[in-house]
Amino acid sequence: MTADVMAQSTDADSPTAQPARHSTAQAPAARQTPGASEPAGGSPLPGATRPTSGRPLPSAGQPASSGPDTTADPAVTGDSAAGTGQVTGVGPAAGAILAAGSGQATGMASAAGSPAGSAADEYTGAAKPLAAGEIRAMRERIDEIDQAIIDLWQERSRLSQAVGKTRMASGGTRLVLAREREIVDRFRAALGPDGTQVALLLLRSGRGPL
Numbered sequence: 001m002t003a004d005v006m007a008q009s010t011d012a013d014s015p016t017a018q019p020a021r022h023s024t025a026q027a028p029a030a031r032q033t034p035g036a037s038e039p040a041g042g043s044p045l046p047g048a049t050r051p052t053s054g055r056p057l058p059s060a061g062q063p064a065s066s067g068p069d070t071t072a073d074p075a076v077t078g079d080s081a082a083g084t085g086q087v088t089g090v091g092p093a094a095g096a097i098l099a100a101g102s103g104q105a106t107g108m109a110s111a112a113g114s115p116a117g118s119a120a121d122e123y124t125g126a127a128k129p130l131a132a133g134e135i136r137a138m139r140e141r142i143d144e145i146d147q148a149i150i151d152l153w154q155e156r157s158r159l160s161q162a163v164g165k166t167r168m169a170s171g172g173t174r175l176v177l178a179r180e181r182e183i184v185d186r187f188r189a190a191l192g193p194d195g196t197q198v199a200l201l202l203l204r205s206g207r208g209p210l
């Protein structure tokens with residue numbers, strides 16, 4: 001775990017009463033999760049509650065939702081990352097996805113802002129048919145990729161829970177922090193600060209009820 005990731009740590013992830021046993025034998029001594037309590041479905045690791053980048057998304061139009069833009073909120077923390085932050089709209093022309101703290105995915109772009117009389121494609125947000133076709137093709141692949149991510153995510157989660165059960169049945173610890181740090185570091189090295197968040201969500205997903 002690098003120092004800057006550790007510096008991002010806060011303790012805002014809600015702790016639960018659920019006790020957890022951590023194996024810290026191999027973990028770096030610089031920062032140990034103190035003792036017995038484990039954040040709820042969350043992570044004892046640094047970086048767990050770091051807000052997302054907060055970078056505003058470029059948009060040529062207005063959000064489809066009037067809900068608050070949580071891109072600057074600590075959205076990827078605790079349950080909020082999984083339960084909210086849904087895609088609520090697509091800006092016309094630019095096709096920018098606008099995240100909001102609540103609401104359903106509408107996936108529809110407003111025709112407002114399109115050139116008058118043009119065949120604006122409301123589904124893709126494109127202002128010209130050719131662009132709409134390209135976008136549809138790319139979206140097909142995006143959908144495939146998303147499904148692969150979901151499948152792999154669920155497979156990983158099942159494996160992680162199986163490891164935990166096996167270890168506990170052998171009298172071992174529920175979690176191994178040194179291993180979790182290794183995983184967080186790998187994701188962060190590959191993806192930057194967002195990778196940290198992804199890794200923490202992955203780890204949380206794998207905990208489940210043991």
Ligand SMILES: C=C(O[C@@H]1C=C(C(=O)O)C=C[C@H]1O)C(=O)O
Nearest residue numbers: 160163164175176179180203206
């Ligand atoms: C799956 C394991 O158990 C736990 C879950 C981990 C994970 O989801 O990757 C990593 C470390 C452990 O806290 C493991 O030790 O490999």
